[in-house]
Amino acid sequence: xxAAELLRELAERTRSAPEPLGTGAxxxxxxxGSHRRTKRFLxxxxxSVVTSSIExxxxxxxxxxxxxxxxxxxxxxxxxxxxxxxxxxxxxLPFVDNVPGPGNTPSVIKAFREIWSTQxxxxxxxxxLLQSLAECADLSTDTAPRGFAxxxxxxxxxxxxxxxxxxxxxxxxxxxxGAESIELEQVISHVEWLITGYCETTAEPPRxxxxx
Numbered sequence: 001x002x003a004a005e006l007l008r009e010l011a012e013r014t015r016s017a018p019e020p021l022g023t024g025a026x027x028x029x030x031x032x033g034s035h036r037r038t039k040r041f042l043x044x045x046x047x048s049v050v051t052s053s054i055e056x057x058x059x060x061x062x063x064x065x066x067x068x069x070x071x072x073x074x075x076x077x078x079x080x081x082x083x084x085x086x087x088x089x090x091x092x093l094p095f096v097d098n099v100p101g102p103g104n105t106p107s108v109i110k111a112f113r114e115i116w117s118t119q120x121x122x123x124x125x126x127x128x129l130l131q132s133l134a135e136c137a138d139l140s141t142d143t144a145p146r147g148f149a150x151x152x153x154x155x156x157x158x159x160x161x162x163x164x165x166x167x168x169x170x171x172x173x174x175x176x177x178g179a180e181s182i183e184l185e186q187v188i189s190h191v192e193w194l195i196t197g198y199c200e201t202t203a204e205p206p207r208x209x210x211x212x
Contacts, residue, residue, distance in 0.1 A: 003139035003154045010152070010174035011130035014123040017173035021197030022206025026062040026069060027095070027120045028199045033057060033191040054188070062202040063118065067091045070202035085202070095119045105136040106158045109165050113191070116176045120196050126174050133167075144168050147192070148178050163188075 001009075022028070038052045055075060063069035067089040073080050096115050103111075112133060115121060121129070133139075133154075142155040145166065153168045161183075168178035181189040197206030 001141060003141050004134045006141055006152060006154065007130050007134035007139075010169055010171070011127045011134070013172060014127040014130070014174040017123040017126070017175065020120045020122055020206070021195070021208055022199055024198045024200035024206075025064045026199040026202060027064070027118075028060070028062050028195070028197050028206050029117060029119070029193070030058075030060045030195040030205065031117065031191050031193055032059070033189070034187070035190075036188040060205075061118075062199055063091055064088075065095055105138055105156050106161075106165070108133065108136050109156060109167065112167070112176075113179050116193060117191070120198060121176075123173070126176075130174055142166055145178070145180060151177065153178075 034054050034056045036052050037055050040048065042048060058074040060072045061069065062071075068087050069091055070085050071082055071091075073083050096119065112129060115129065136156070139154050139156050142153040144151040144153045145168065148168045150171070151168055152171045153166055155164055155166045157164050164182045166178075166180040166182065167176060168180075169175065170177050175193075177193050179189070179191045180187055195205055199206050
């Protein structure tokens with residue numbers, strides 16, 4: 001099966017996927033993962049020194065359409081920037097109503113990840129995004145990385161940057177559940193989507209529907 005065939009099949013599976021949890025104005029997105037942090041400084045001899053390390057993180061965010069909300073980023077058990085409460089217009093993260101237009105594959109993959117990272121993506125929007133991604137060239141199917149056993153993945157090699165970008169999907173619902181960027185066989189960025197849904201306030205995650 002080609003990547004395009006897989007993505008179109010996943011798009012069809014979104015038709016029977018459940019709607020997001022909760023109700024309310026705030027889009028809640030809870031992720032965790034790791035990313036490469038690069039530091040540049042001058043040594044005592046005056047030479048420029050560059051070091052890098054892979055740092056784990058956990059992020060929870062509540063964002064409303066007016067740009068208000070709350071962000072919590074945890075590293076080593078502590079809240080770090082840009083954690084805090086934000087008033088209307090202070091979070092410049094506009095929600096996307098349309099799917100990414102035609103473009104080169106790396107830019108479409110980047111937009112794809114950003115949409116899932118900043119807002120709740122209901123099944124109807126997931127379907128359109130998957131259909132758009134299926135039109136991209138140079139995608140191939142791949143093995144889902146450790147931690148995503150039984151799921152499906154597509155990958156693209158950005159030869160200009162020498163980076164391989166991997167997207168992991170729930171094979172039953174078509175939902176994006178993970179993403180990785182790999183440079184020279186080293187994972188430089190890893191993200192897992194844990195919970196998404198709608199909230200009335202920024203005090204807690206979305207609530208599942210009451211059982212009657």
